[in-house]
Amino acid sequence: MAGEKVMNRWIVVFGAVLVQMCLGAIYAWSVFTPTLIEAGWTTTQTMMAFSAALVGYSVVMVWAGLQLETLGPRFLAICGGLVLGTGYILAGLFAGTNFWMIFLFIGVMGGTGIGIGYVVPIAVGMEWFPDKKGLITGLAVAGFGFGATIWVKLAGSVGKLIANYGISKTFIIFGVIFSVLVSIGGMFMVKPPEGWLPDGYEPDENENSDNDNEAGASSVKELFSSLQYYLMFFTFIFSVGSGLMIIGVIKPFGIKALGAHGMNALNASAVAGTALAILSVANGLGRVIWGVISDKIGSKISLMVMASLQAGMLFIFSFMASQEMLFYAASAAIGFNFGGNFALFPTLTAEIFGTANVGKNYPFVFLAYAFGGTLCPIIGGKLGDAGKFSLAFILCAVLCIIGVLLIGMVKKPGNVLKN
Template sequence: MMEEKVMNRWLVVMGAVMVQMCLGAIYAWSVFTGALQEAGWTAAQTQVVFSVALVSYALSMVGAGFKLNVVGPRKMAILGGLILGTGYIIAGLFGGTNFWMLLIFIGIVGGTGIGVGYVVPIAVGMRWFPDKKGLITGLAVAGFGLGAMLWVKLAGTTGNLIANFGLPTTFVILGVLFAVFVTIGGLFMVFPPEGWLPEGYVPETGEAGSTQVAGVEYGAGEMVKTPQFWMIFFTFAFLASAGLMSIGLMQLYPMEALMNNGMDRASAVAVAGTAMAVFFSIANALGRVAWGSISDILGRKNSLIILAFTQGLGVMAFTYMAGTPMLLYIGAALIGFNFGGTLSLFPTLTADTFGSQNVGRNYPLVFLAYGAGALLGPNLGGVMGGMGNFALAFTICGVLCIMGGVLTVLLRPPRRCENVENCAEMEAA
């Protein structure tokens, strides 16, 4: 019998990055807000569309995860791209700058397309790279972050799409690009043949200190009943809260701290802008790949423990660093680096703990913690900032990160109890 020809697995990486770069459109929304405000929108209206897109993204990802194995990754990825592209195209052709049209077709439809496609590259990449799960997941989520920078530049100061063609036409152009490039990348989104393993790879055996039990696969219903799921969920929510709050305040809080230390407003704005646009953003992208690679060496649990404690200390120390330019840059880079790592470690931790075969269905449920963090962190920062106490917001989030680190230290592999005899053995162990 002829041996089945297997696709070069690095083509999967190329396709995954291409898909994720388009789905990263959600984080490019800020490039449109200036033109929308000139068209009569309030700042609050611009944020409503962004928030609705985030919620649609998280919720639709859960539904897509449950259908991934039924529909297939190639069709699911292409479907996500077509939904995303169609949303932007309709918003441009018929919405223009109409609030309700953009809320529906970019916020709801576009956000849904992102959620439908997002989990595909992660699930497919882990199947093809069981030996490099951290690295491949890091590359995929880094593509998501870098895509935002690409679309901001294309629509904004480099490509000048908004300036040259106006906002409606820009939405149409981007919608077409999203649909085309996700479709091309989606063609490579296929699972490897059943039983395939990379040459020379020996599956992990669940060594001490790991959250993995070799060969064990948990369905979504089983997973959410385990204490391990909730430990991972709350750790993710705590780390996401700190990262997302820092993103919201990374410019505003340092400006205040720098001016309190005697810097004039113009200089403070420039220094704070550099901290966010350069140090935080670049470190955020690098952290996704670096922490993924580190976790392939140290293990997901050990890597997350280090990340959680260093993030907690860094976020708390940021209250003392924000008023000095050099320390501000170091603090912004550290927080950004760890926040990027958060988004690459949790997919692989989910796979290690509950099995790689069901990660497409299981990780979206874990990812809901990111939505919880999006509600907690930025709102905490807003309330504390309104009271003139940014430092307390950073301190609270730092403590939450350390609590997440403690939860991770306590994390152990889940154990199935299939019959009374097994239960007795487990209790004795």
Template sequence: MNAQKPMNRWWVVFGAILIQLCLGAIYAWSVFTPALMAEGWSKLQTQLVFAVGLASFAAVMLVAGRKLNDWGPRRLAMAGGIILGAGYLIAGLSGGTGFWPVLLGVGLVGGAGIGLGYVVPIAVGMNWFPDHKGLITGLAVAGFGFGAMAWVKLAGAWGELIATIGLAHTFVVYGVLFAALVLVGSLWMRMPPAGWRPAGYQPPSARAGAGGEEFTAGEMLRTPQFYLIFLTFAVSAGAGLMSIGLMKLYPMEALLAHGYGAAQASAIAGTAMAVFFSIANGIGRIVWGVVSDRLGRKYSVMAMAASQGVILLAFTAMAGNEYLLYLGAALIGFNFGGNFALFPALTADEFGNRAVGRNYPYLFLSYGAGGILFPILGGVLGDMGNFPLAFSICGVACLAGAAALSLVSPPRREEAHRPFSVHGFFHQLHLLEPQESAAEGR
């Protein structure tokens, strides 16, 4: 064991939350959309910036997973903060209202900065807290959800930055803040000394589904379990991402149709997104993480995806009433936040604790896929005047995702090296071996 005294591991949690508060800026995008639409943007254009940001986030995170060991977590986080800040500066210094500069700055460059930084707190946190994977992953990414509320309110009702200094200067202020705060949080982003472990903790055995059997990325990509988890993450996260992009626009329309005034509808919809959705988003990350440490990752994901599907189907009847809207926004946010605590921990369980930094970015590509498909679907159907259909499609997709996840059983490394066949696909899922299904549910 390394003779150097390790730092207090809770400083890692503090640094992780500080970083994620800034990376969660992408979820504050909806606060800018009304002002941009007043400048002539279409609903589809507002969703394209959001979708490009999500896709860039997911794609660059794959690079970050590969570079984590080479660059080190601290340098990777610092690079992410600087690039995220630069993206918002590009949007602001170009005037703040041009579609292409904002798409480039906030979407492409800003998303890349988020992708570089995002994997760091998760990988570092799991190495410092192998005894509480669900809890620590939830805490590490909670800032991502809570950050949306802070940035929405700072730009809107509380700070009134957009109304006071305009879009361009708001983008500039955010760019500077993001870079500075991430650089501070990165100070605690380092792995524990070699051989360190928490008091009383015993590493898991090299057993399928326990996190002790380490898969390479190539081995993981040859398992059917990966693709079923990928599908579930894509629809569950994608549905939530579409909801984020539309949580201001759709409720405003629904409230106006139910007799609310324009100013009142705007305030209610803004509160639904900035307060109820955002707070529940952060809380859901922690609560679902704790639940999964007890219930098991598989059954927690199934419960989360299935309940999200039901809520999304009901949301079209809730959006036109102030208090039902608040309830619906909170429930959608709560379940959406759970994705980011459950899927990293599920990846660690199924494909190895120590390998999660390089393996999770491959699964996270599903977030990018869902982030492209569902927000664009919402924008297209919104321009056609049919937001309810978009939410209904997402609800059905989440129910299908829960069904897909029910087929997942712990993979085995040796099976990943066998040639592909239909029989082998079902054999790897252990659907042909019901007597071995007791290992499921971890």
């Protein structure tokens, strides 16, 4: 390493945030749902398109993780952005408000693009920041949450793209932006030179043993033979699925709840849009702050606290959504806790199965996102169509409590491989 020039590792963080900011467009989906419902879609159909993106994203991410060493992080990041952007452009050019075409171009194709690129900033960031795994994972995925705020406001109340240009042109504009920005950020997605460590950092004995474990097929086999994997997998389903349901229905539910308490439709729509934006900002903050917390108290304890808080908020969300300021507070809390999933689960995966293997192993944990992204949003859509949003929130709160119990059974990080 002597004499070899190494780039500033914080440049990688800039690239990671830029990539994730665009990939997080899926969390802005709710800004399009009122227009689509006016065009004849049901709430369930809006959730089906949303869930298609979530499932495609999590399934394709497994393939991307396995190809990370072969194709390289830079190629995968840029490829993901181009696939995502092309899906939005094609939807804008050919779909109109047709359900199946939007399902295909934004749900399936857009979700595929997200899945190709998502794991790259996490895996690359952990190798550049072995001394700050929780923090850097939170920063690497924070753009995913913060980005949704930008796209919500650009399409909605601030940029008024949908109002001024219609949904099709908005899709095209977004597609072009995603393709360009992810290509720029992807250029910085490179791993550090082999053997490089940050100044002053010395890995402890347990971390060395983790990172020396054989990567690839044996690592995946070990993952599937471990009880810890399944405890994490089901907790992830319940915790992330609850947040995804809120993201998917927050605008239509908010308009309904506020309208039932006397607010006119125009103001209720603006308030619900602001609540979605607040949730998105809190989502980004939660990724960073929960990551920092996990570096202090451990990812397992952090997950238990986070899921407990989320359950409490879901139990009272229906009441809070009927009042503007309480609606904002509840949206912030739910978004904050939801965001924590994406910092804490990859960190726990690295702690148990090794940092060197996280690019391959975490996508298999993240497969839970496909189940949670299908289960809870569809439940929310079905019960929403039946006028029973409150029941959906209570069911998800119960699932979060079950998740707390499951994650409580996970062995302390560092003990699994030795056993």
